[in-house]
Every structure is written in C-alpha cells, then in structure tokens.
Amino acid sequence: MRAVVVDRWMEPAELVVRERPDPVVGAGQLGVDVKAAGCNFFDILLVQGRYQVKPPFPFIPGGEIAGVVREIGEGAAKPSDHRAKPSDHRAKPSDHRTGFAVGDRVLAAAPMGGYAERIAIPASFAHRMPDAMSFEEGASFPIVYPTSYAGLVYRAALQPGETLLVHAAAGGVGLAAVQIGKALGARVIATAGGPEKVRVAIEAGAEFGIDYNSEDFVERVQEITAGKGADVIYDSVGGDIFDKSLKCIAWSGRLLVVGFAGGKIPSVAANRILLKNVSVVGLHWGAYAKYEPARIPETFAALFQLYEEKKIRPVIYGSYPLERAAEALVALGSRKTHGKVVLVP
Numbered sequence: 001m002r003a004v005v006v007d008r009w010m011e012p013a014e015l016v017v018r019e020r021p022d023p024v025v026g027a028g029q030l031g032v033d034v035k036a037a038g039c040n041f042f043d044i045l046l047v048q049g050r051y052q053v054k055p056p057f058p059f060i061p062g063g064e065i066a067g068v069v070r071e072i073g074e075g076a077a078k079p080s081d082h083r084a085k086p087s088d089h090r091a092k093p094s095d096h097r098t099g100f101a102v103g104d105r106v107l108a109a110a111p112m113g114g115y116a117e118r119i120a121i122p123a124s125f126a127h128r129m130p131d132a133m134s135f136e137e138g139a140s141f142p143i144v145y146p147t148s149y150a151g152l153v154y155r156a157a158l159q160p161g162e163t164l165l166v167h168a169a170a171g172g173v174g175l176a177a178v179q180i181g182k183a184l185g186a187r188v189i190a191t192a193g194g195p196e197k198v199r200v201a202i203e204a205g206a207e208f209g210i211d212y213n214s215e216d217f218v219e220r221v222q223e224i225t226a227g228k229g230a231d232v233i234y235d236s237v238g239g240d241i242f243d244k245s246l247k248c249i250a251w252s253g254r255l256l257v258v259g260f261a262g263g264k265i266p267s268v269a270a271n272r273i274l275l276k277n278v279s280v281v282g283l284h285w286g287a288y289a290k291y292e293p294a295r296i297p298e299t300f301a302a303l304f305q306l307y308e309e310k311k312i313r314p315v316i317y318g319s320y321p322l323e324r325a326a327e328a329l330v331a332l333g334s335r336k337t338h339g340k341v342v343l344v345p
C-alpha cells in the first residue's frame with residue numbers, strides 16, 4: 001500500500017509517500033480501507049519529534065480516519081462497549097459500535113497510521129458513520145467534535161441561553177465548539193485572527209465575531225453582554241488569551257482549558273478565580289478512554305444525532321491527495337487554514 005512514511009525526525013515539508021506492507025489485522029481489530037484522513041497539529045509535532053509520544057521509526061502519522069471495513073479480526077465483530085449506558089439527556093442508545101461487518105463505513109481516532117491506503121485499528125476505536133456523512137466529513141470528526149462536546153457539556157455544563165465565548169473559533173476545535181454551542185442553545189461570540197476567519201466563525205453559527213488581532217476582545221465582550229461577561233469561555237489558545245479571558249468572564253463563569261495553540265501555558269493568580277466565583281476547568285478528551293470509557297459511545301451518539309439533525313457539520317478547508325501530505329501539513333502549520341484539512345488516499 002502507499003503511505004506517508006517517517007523514518008527520521010523531519011519537517012512536514014519533507015514528507016513523502018512510499019510503498020509499505022499492508023498492516024496485519026490482529027484479534028479485536030478491523031482492517032479499514034482509508035478513504036480520508038484528518039490532519040491535526042499534533043501530526044506536525046509527531047513528525048518533528050516534538051510530540052510527547054516518540055514512536056520508533058519507521059512510522060506512519062495520521063490520527064483520524066474514515067473508511068470502509070475490509071477485514072474483521074477475530075472477535076472484532078462484537079466490540080466490548082455494549083455495557084456503555086448513555087447518562088446524558090442528549091444521548092440515545094445507538095448501534096454505531098455494536099458489531100461490524102465488511103463494507104461498513106466507519107470513522108475512528110487512532111494514535112497514528114492514518115496517512116495510508118489501509119490501517120488496522122482496534123474495533124473499540126471505530127464508530128459506524130451516519131449514512132449522510134461523507135468520508136471527508138468523517139475524517140474531520142473523531143477528535144475535534146468529541147473534544148468540544150465533552151468540554152462544553154460534561155466540563156463546562158453549558159446551558160441554553162448562556163453566552164459562550166469561543167477563542168480561535170475558525171480552528172478545528174473552535175469551529176466545532178461554535179456549532180455545538182449554538183446547537184445547545186447558547187449565544188455564541190467568536191474570536192479569530194483576521195476578518196476571513198471571523199467570517200467563517202459567523203457562518204458556522206456565531207452571533208458576534210471579534211477579530212482579536214485588531215480589536216480588544218475584552219472590551220467587545222463586555223459591550224455585547226452589557227457588562228455581564230461570558231458564562232463559558234472555550235480556550236484552545238492559552239497565553240495572553242487566557243489571561244484576558246478572566247477580565248470578561250461572568251459571575252460563576254466557567255473558563256474551559258482545551259489547549260495551548262499559542263505556545264504559552266498560562267498560570268493564574270487564585271484571587272482572580274475567587275473574586276467572581278470562576279471555575280477553571282480542564283478537558284482532556286483522549287483520557288476519557290482510560291477514566292470514563294462509557295462517555296465515548298455516549299458522546300458519539302449525541303454528536304451523530306446533532307449531525308443528522310443538521311445542527312453540526314464539519315467545515316473542510318482543503319482536501320489533498322496523499323502525495324501532497326507535505327503541502328497539507330505545511331498549510332495547517334501556517335495558521336492560514338480554517339476548519340479541517342484532510343488527505344484523500
């Protein structure tokens with residue numbers, strides 16, 4: 001099969017496609033023909049050797065895929081998550097993980113291996129896709145949407161009618177947060193760098209857009225909320241954006257820590273948390289598999305329902321053939337893209 005192969009630490013611009021043996025499909029696994037693979041910022045760090053996980057060479061990057069099941073490993077027809085019970089009002093029992101068959105259209109997040117024509121993944125990682133979902137949409141789904149849903153619903157307890165401020169709202173997790181926030185009945189204010197990204201966030205459902213490169217977002221949020229501030233602030237940027245957010249958060253507001261795309265991990269003086277009853281809450285979607293696995297099928301069931309109700313829809317900035325993986329990751333790293341960048345093997 002053709003795959004993007006990393007055999008030394010390199011810059012994304014140096015990535016090339018090579019021939020590799022097909023992956024062996026083990027017990028409990030699915031062999032999947034990859035139809036589309038999502039690109040993520042951590043793929044860039046992974047190939048540069050700057051990610052917390054440093055796989056042995058050679059490896060194939062790519063942490064999100066959508067494709068068609070071509071082979072079923074022993075015992076994988078019945079994955080073991082049938083015990084999962086929805087505990088949230090939005091989620092409904094779903095069969096999207098109850099037994100797979102050859103030909104099923106699935107999406108999955110996997111640590112790596114997605115930038116290839118074929119992948120073997122644990123069946124427990126896979127979710128059967130809604131019929132209406134394209135493969136490119138499917139490959140754009142399995143990290144950013146669950147991250148934003150878990151952050152807003154489980155951690156920040158966002159309520160209908162509340163004001164949600166989403167930073168970097170045209171980015172991967174940001175756009176998903178705008179759409180989910182609106183679907184949950186919140187009034188969404190979006191910040192983003194530049195007028196084009198602000199436009200993208202407004203098209204995705206934000207009521208107000210602020211270009212934080214040229215405007216003071218604290219002042220604008222205070223104006224928009226008549227001095228009350230935002231009830232929930234979704235922060236995937238960190239640094240100064242986090243610091244300033246504490247100046248425009250509402251009484252009993254929740255400041256959701258999702259990431260540090262700006263490169264600086266902020267710290268906070270505890271008195272500022274005390275003064276306005278603020279909760280600073282963290283979100284680590286990847287760790288749900290270890291600590292609260294039942295939340296995973298519940299989250300996907302709720303998101304697939306929102307997708308089928310046409311309340312959320314991945315925004316795809318660009319779709320590149322596998323051979324142009326280097327170009328795709330360079331574009332992603334340039335901060336010029338919005339939504340998701342995908343590869344199509």
Ligand SMILES: NC(=O)c1ccc[n+]([C@@H]2O[C@H](COP(=O)([O-])OP(=O)(O)OC[C@H]3O[C@@H](n4cnc5c(N)ncnc54)[C@H](OP(=O)(O)O)[C@@H]3O)[C@@H](O)[C@H]2O)c1
Pocket residue numbers: 040041042143144147168169170171172173174191192193194197236237257258259260261262263283284285286332335337338339
């Ligand atoms: N906690 C979790 O479970 C979880 C899950 C997934 C992702 N994340 C994290 O969330 C963050 C965003 O991920 P993503 O997939 O949304 O990434 P993305 O699509 O690349 O978007 C990141 C956004 O951050 C903004 N940004 C601000 N400063 C930046 C800088 N110095 N370099 C690059 N971008 C910068 C950019 O928007 P503007 O140009 O508009 O400022 C960009 O659109 C990452 O740190 C990621 O690791 C966390």
